[in-house]
Every structure is written in C-alpha cells, then in structure tokens.
Amino acid sequence: MEPVEIQIGFDPRLHLFLSAAHRTAGARVRCDGVSSLGHVVESLGVPLTEVGALRAGGRPVAVAHVPRAGERIEVDAVRLPQRPPHAGVPPRFLLDIHLGTLARRMRLLGLDAAYENPDIGDGALAAKSAAEQRIMLSRDRGLLRRRELFAGAFVYSHRPGEQLDEVLDRFVPPLAPWTRCTACNGELRQVGKESVRGRLPSGTQRTYETFAECSACGHTYWRGAHAQRLEAIVQHAMRHVKNAESAANAAA
Structure with missing residues (x-):
C-alpha cells in the first residue's frame, strides 16, 4: 500500500500526550495505508486507554479502522464517568510502583487496590492485570499500551490527593471506608x-x-x-463521589 495523508484532531484533554505539531485541529499526518487508526493514535503518543469515540469523516469508527487518504479523523477523550468493564461489579485496581501513596488512600476507602513494590516489570504487571481482571493505573504510557492489559487508566497528576480525585471522578466507585x-x-x-x-x-x-x-x-x-487526618480524606472522598454521581445522573 502507498502511504496516505490524513487530517486528525484531538480533544484538548489529550493534548498532554501530543507534540505541539499535532495539537492543532486538522493536523496532517502521514500513515502507511495499512495500520489501524488505533495504531496511528498510539504512535502519536496517546494511550488508547484515554481515547473515547473515534470518527472518520463525521461517522463513528472503531480502533481497527484503516484510515484512507484525505480522511478527517476526530479523536475524543474517554467519556466520564467510565463504567467498569463488568457492569454491576465493583472495579478492582492495580497500581505500579510509583503510586504507593495513592494505593494506600484507595485502600483506606475500601477500594480493592493491589500495588506492586518492588517493581515487577511492565510485562508482569500487564499479565497480573489480565489474570485478575484489574484496571491498571499508571503514569507510564508504555505500560498502558500493553495489549494484554484487562483495562487501564493514565494518572495525570503527580499529587496523591489530586490522583485520588481523578480515580473517583473517572470510575465513581462504591466506597466502604x-x-x-x-x-x-x-x-x-x-x-x-x-x-x-x-x-x-x-x-x-x-x-x-x-x-x-x-x-x-x-x-x-x-x-x-x-x-x-485520615477521616478528613475519607469525608472528602465521600463528598467527591456523591457530587460525581449527581453530575453523571444529571448528564444521563
């Protein structure tokens, strides 16, 4: 196949992952003509765990879609709240070595948060995520690109308090402090x-x-x-989840 050129635009929430050249709406990108749209998006730096709806020429397409010459692609951020992969089943999480404080705060709230310390490597983490059906939380884009992951989510903030708010906003999990x-x-x-x-x-x-x-x-x-101090964290989290649930219900 001959290389093709497409136009691609990303939701501003995804600009963190992109080079400056690809943050403008309708940025031009050359593709090999055989790779999937999912591969193209990841090659530009955006983990698919952070991607929501995809459109080509205004119509919804899957990550397996192969872009055609001249197509205009739109990439949305994942829609919040993100429901667990299994409806009605509380989400279970797996955190990498850099998120130890977040893991302890999640456990304080009664969330099932496995944490690997020392580091067991990306391959073993991805395998554990798949075997135990846990959502991988990480700031490592490479880890979140592992195909064997059960599910994943990028943690945007460096601050544990903000990280916890991110998880609560994204998954609105039931709490049992x-x-x-x-x-x-x-x-x-x-x-x-x-x-x-x-x-x-x-x-x-x-x-x-x-x-x-x-x-x-x-x-x-x-x-x-x-x-x-711990009670203050719990009370903040309870209010945060209640507000997130109310916002989700209002938007439904």
Whole structure:
C-alpha cells in the first residue's frame, strides 16, 4: 500500500500526550495505508486507554479502522464517568510502583487496590492485570499500551490527593471506608481487645477499646493519633463521589 495523508484532531484533554505539531485541529499526518487508526493514535503518543469515540469523516469508527487518504479523523477523550468493564461489579485496581501513596488512600476507602513494590516489570504487571481482571493505573504510557492489559487508566497528576480525585471522578466507585488494610489490601475484621492485647503498646491498651485486624497479614488497627487526618480524606472522598454521581445522573 502507498502511504496516505490524513487530517486528525484531538480533544484538548489529550493534548498532554501530543507534540505541539499535532495539537492543532486538522493536523496532517502521514500513515502507511495499512495500520489501524488505533495504531496511528498510539504512535502519536496517546494511550488508547484515554481515547473515547473515534470518527472518520463525521461517522463513528472503531480502533481497527484503516484510515484512507484525505480522511478527517476526530479523536475524543474517554467519556466520564467510565463504567467498569463488568457492569454491576465493583472495579478492582492495580497500581505500579510509583503510586504507593495513592494505593494506600484507595485502600483506606475500601477500594480493592493491589500495588506492586518492588517493581515487577511492565510485562508482569500487564499479565497480573489480565489474570485478575484489574484496571491498571499508571503514569507510564508504555505500560498502558500493553495489549494484554484487562483495562487501564493514565494518572495525570503527580499529587496523591489530586490522583485520588481523578480515580473517583473517572470510575465513581462504591466506597466502604475502613474495611481494607492499607498495608496489604486485605479485608479488615473487627476483633476484641483481648485477642490483640499482646500486640498493643501499653498506652494504646489503656486508651482504645475498638480494634480491627487484617485477615491477610494480621496487622492491627485502631483510631489513633492519625485518625483525624485520615477521616478528613475519607469525608472528602465521600463528598467527591456523591457530587460525581449527581453530575453523571444529571448528564444521563
């Protein structure tokens, strides 16, 4: 096939991934005439995890569409909120080594957030995402291009608080605060004081009466000195999800 030239325009939300030359509406791009539109979009720097509707000449097309000479392509950003791949099933997540603080905050909210530390490599992360049907969260565009991923999402911010808001806005997941271990992601169970007394500092034994234990790693939890700060994160997240749900319902 002979190379072809197309015009392509991206939603401004995707400009972060593009070179300056490709941020203008109707930017001209040469293609080989055989590669899919999905391949063309990724070759310009945009992970398909961030792409929503695609149009060629104003009509909807799939990522497998092969662009023709002179076609005008429009690329939308993923539509929010993004529903989980399995309707009615709470999303499960997998975070790479750079998102440890985000993983702990997600677990605080009761979200199933697996986290790999030390780094196990892109191939192993993608395989884990597929095997356990987890949405891969990452700031690594190369990782999000792995074909074996179950699903993925780019994390735009460097700040953990903003990162958490991004995840909540994008997936509007159901929250169950204080039900997961922030250290290992295991589920917490309420336990009596006597069963954990031997593991508690003497000051804690005198001050607190309510305890939880991780069913996976055995870590013991109580509302200690950091409870107020953590409660503020929880309350912010609960309000954030409620507002996101209201906005989604209004737009439906």
